[in-house]
Amino acid sequence: MPAIAFNLVLAQGEVLPSPLPVTATPCGEETLAEELLPAGDTSLRAVMNRSIDGGVADSSGTSRGLRSDEDFFVFSACRALADAIVVGAQTVRSEPYRRPKGRAGIRKLRPSGKEFPALVVVTASGILPPGLDPDWPTYLAIPTGSDLPAAFPQERILPFGSLPDLRAQLHQMGLRHLLLEGGPSLLAGFLAESLVDELCLSESHLTLGAGSTPLLGGDAPSAQQSARWRLETLLVGTEVTFSRYRRRKIS
Numbered sequence: 001m002p003a004i005a006f007n008l009v010l011a012q013g014e015v016l017p018s019p020l021p022v023t024a025t026p027c028g029e030e031t032l033a034e035e036l037l038p039a040g041d042t043s044l045r046a047v048m049n050r051s052i053d054g055g056v057a058d059s060s061g062t063s064r065g066l067r068s069d070e071d072f073f074v075f076s077a078c079r080a081l082a083d084a085i086v087v088g089a090q091t092v093r094s095e096p097y098r099r100p101k102g103r104a105g106i107r108k109l110r111p112s113g114k115e116f117p118a119l120v121v122v123t124a125s126g127i128l129p130p131g132l133d134p135d136w137p138t139y140l141a142i143p144t145g146s147d148l149p150a151a152f153p154q155e156r157i158l159p160f161g162s163l164p165d166l167r168a169q170l171h172q173m174g175l176r177h178l179l180l181e182g183g184p185s186l187l188a189g190f191l192a193e194s195l196v197d198e199l200c201l202s203e204s205h206l207t208l209g210a211g212s213t214p215l216l217g218g219d220a221p222s223a224q225q226s227a228r229w230r231l232e233t234l235l236v237g238t239e240v241t242f243s244r245y246r247r248r249k250i251s
C-alpha cells in the first residue's frame with residue numbers, strides 16, 4: 001500500500017462519477033500533472049499549506065509543523081509545472097529555498113521546457129539568507145528606488161513599479177506560468193491587485209492552535225476585494241485535502 005493515497009473527487013470543475021486514486025507512482029503523477037497543468041498563455045497560481053484552523057506557520061515561525069508527504073507530493077507537482085516560483089523574502093529567510101526543483105517524474109511537462117523553475121524573491125530590504133544561488137537562476141524583484149544589494153549580481157535584479165508591473169515583466173522574460181508560494185504578506189498583495197488566477201489550498205488535517213500565522217498578512221488584507229472562485233480540483237488524502245480554486249471572471 002503506497003504511503004500517499006489521494007482520491008481525486010473533482011477534476012476540471014466536474015465531480016467524477018467515482019473517485020480516481022492518485023498515488024505516488026508514475027501513473028499517479030501523470031494524473032496529477034494532467035489536472036494541474038497551467039492553462040492559457042500566462043497564469044499565476046498561488047499555493048499555500050494551511051491548517052484546519054487557518055494557520056500557515058506555527059508559533060516557531062515556520063510551516064514545518066504542517067508538512068507531510070502528501071502535502072509535498074502535490075506541492076512538488078505544482079513546482080514541476082511552473083516556469084518560475086515567486087516568493088516573499090520573509091519566507092526565504094524562514095524556510096529552505098536554495099534550489100527549488102519540482103517533482104522529477106513530471107518536470108518534462110514544464111511549459112518553459114527548462115528542467116528547473118527560476119526563483120524570484122520579492123524584497124524591499126534586499127536582506128537575504130546566505131546560500132541563494134543567483135545562477136539557478138534566482139532573481140531579486142525590488143521596488144524601484146530601493147537600495148540594491150551590492151553582493152547580488154546586478155543582472156539578476158528586477159526593479160519593479162508595482163506587482164502588476166512585476167507580473168508583466170516576468171511574462172516578458174518568458175516565465176509565463178508563475179507559482180506564488182506566499183508568504184501571507186506577498187499573497188495578500190497579489191490578491192489585492194486581482195493578480196491571482198488560481199488559489200490552491202493544501203489543508204493539513206491538523207490544528208496549529210495559538211500563535212499561528214494567518215493565511216493573509218501584512219498591510220494588504222485591508223485592501224482585499226471580495227471575489228468569487230470556482231472549485232476546479234478536489235483531492236482528498238489521509239493527511240491533506242487539496243483544493244484548487246480558479247478566480248471567476250467578472251462579466
Ligand SMILES: NC(=O)c1ccc[n+]([C@@H]2O[C@H](COP(=O)([O-])OP(=O)(O)OC[C@H]3O[C@@H](n4cnc5c(N)ncnc54)[C@H](OP(=O)(O)O)[C@@H]3O)[C@@H](O)[C@H]2O)c1
Nearest residue numbers: 049057061062088089090091123124125182183184185186
Ligand atoms: N504554509 C505555507 O504554505 C507558507 C508559505 C509561505 C510562507 N509561510 C510562512 O509565512 C511566514 C512569513 O510570512 P510573511 O507574510 O512575513 O512573509 P512573505 O510574504 O514571504 O515576505 C514578506 C516580505 O516580502 C517582501 N515583500 C512582500 N511584498 C512586497 C512588495 N509588494 N514589495 C516589495 N517587497 C515585498 C518584503 O521583504 P523585505 O522584508 O526583505 O523587504 C516583506 O517583508 C513564515 O513563517 C513562513 O514560514 C507559510
